[in-house]
Amino acid sequence: QVQLLESGPGLVKPSETLSLTCTVSGGSISSYYWSWIRQPAGKGPEWIGRMYSSGDTNYNPFLKSRVTMSLDTAKNQFSLKLKSVTAADTAVYYCARTYWGSFDIWGQGTVVTVSS
Amino acid sequence: DIQMTQSPSTLSASVGDRVTITCRASQNISNWLAWYQQRPGKAPKLLMYKASSLESGVPSRFSGSGSGTEFTLTISSLQPDDFATYYCHQYNNDAYTFGQGTRLEIK
Numbered sequence: 001q002v003q004l005l006e007s008g009p010g011l012v013k014p015s016e017t018l019s020l021t022c023t024v025s026g027g028s029i030s031s032y033y034w035s036w037i038r039q040p041a042g043k044g045p046e047w048i049g050r051m052y053s054s055g056d057t058n059y060n061p062f063l064k065s066r067v068t069m070s071l072d073t074a075k076n077q078f079s080l081k082l083k084s085v086t087a088a089d090t091a092v093y094y095c096a097r098t099y100w101g102s103f104d105i106w107g108q109g110t111v112v113t114v115s116s
Numbered sequence: 117d118i119q120m121t122q123s124p125s126t127l128s129a130s131v132g133d134r135v136t137i138t139c140r141a142s143q144n145i146s147n148w149l150a151w152y153q154q155r156p157g158k159a160p161k162l163l164m165y166k167a168s169s170l171e172s173g174v175p176s177r178f179s180g181s182g183s184g185t186e187f188t189l190t191i192s193s194l195q196p197d198d199f200a201t202y203y204c205h206q207y208n209n210d211a212y213t214f215g216q217g218t219r220l221e222i223k
Binding site (some may be wrong): 035042043045046048051058060061062084094095096099100103104106107108109 | 117148150151156158159160161162165166171205207210211212213214215216217
């Protein structure tokens with residue numbers, strides 16, 4: 001079955017760029033939307049953005065100025081870049097398959113801490 | 117953006133109880149609503165989509181209803197595995213939002 005796995009640095013310095021990759025296994029990245037979602041400790045999830053396999057993107061309006069998503073179909077991966085991070089960006093970051101809007105398959109999540 | 121408000125924030129119940137969680141949207145979202153269950157340290161798990169459609173593999177004691185701005189998730193007979201946090205999520209437009217969560221705890 002389809003599985004997702006997030007990877008990337010667990011610690012990012014303030015003002016720098018957070019970069020994460022999600023590797024999709026057990027299925028193709030084509031013909032689906034793929035999302036990034038984050039969850040600060042003790043809070044509800046926050047959707048960051050989604051990307052279709054064609055490259056079309058939609059971003060959370062509150063994060064749009066800092067977010068870039070990209071996709072590598074050859075590697076079956078999609079990526080997130082969030083620039084100019086602050087402590088408020090500290091969270092568990094999840095990637096998820098987006099099927100008709102709902103998130104039906106999630107990665108296990110990766111903790112990202114913003115600190116000097 | 118569309119605000120999602122869940123109630124209650126915390127719900128205490130016993131095994132075998134029937135419980136209902138409510139989610140209200142700040143504007144009409146038709147039936148573009150999903151429910152998730154999250155256990156500590158784990159990713160959320162999809163339970164319901166399109167307000168009332170049960171995700172494959174999810175026990176039939178879970179059910180969802182509603183449309184427009186008011187929605188409910190009902191668990192007909194609580195099992196020990198069901199004590200977790202539940203989130204609603206709207207996907208009516210291209211700016212998805214979640215509720216703040218309902219923590220279901222053992223009475």
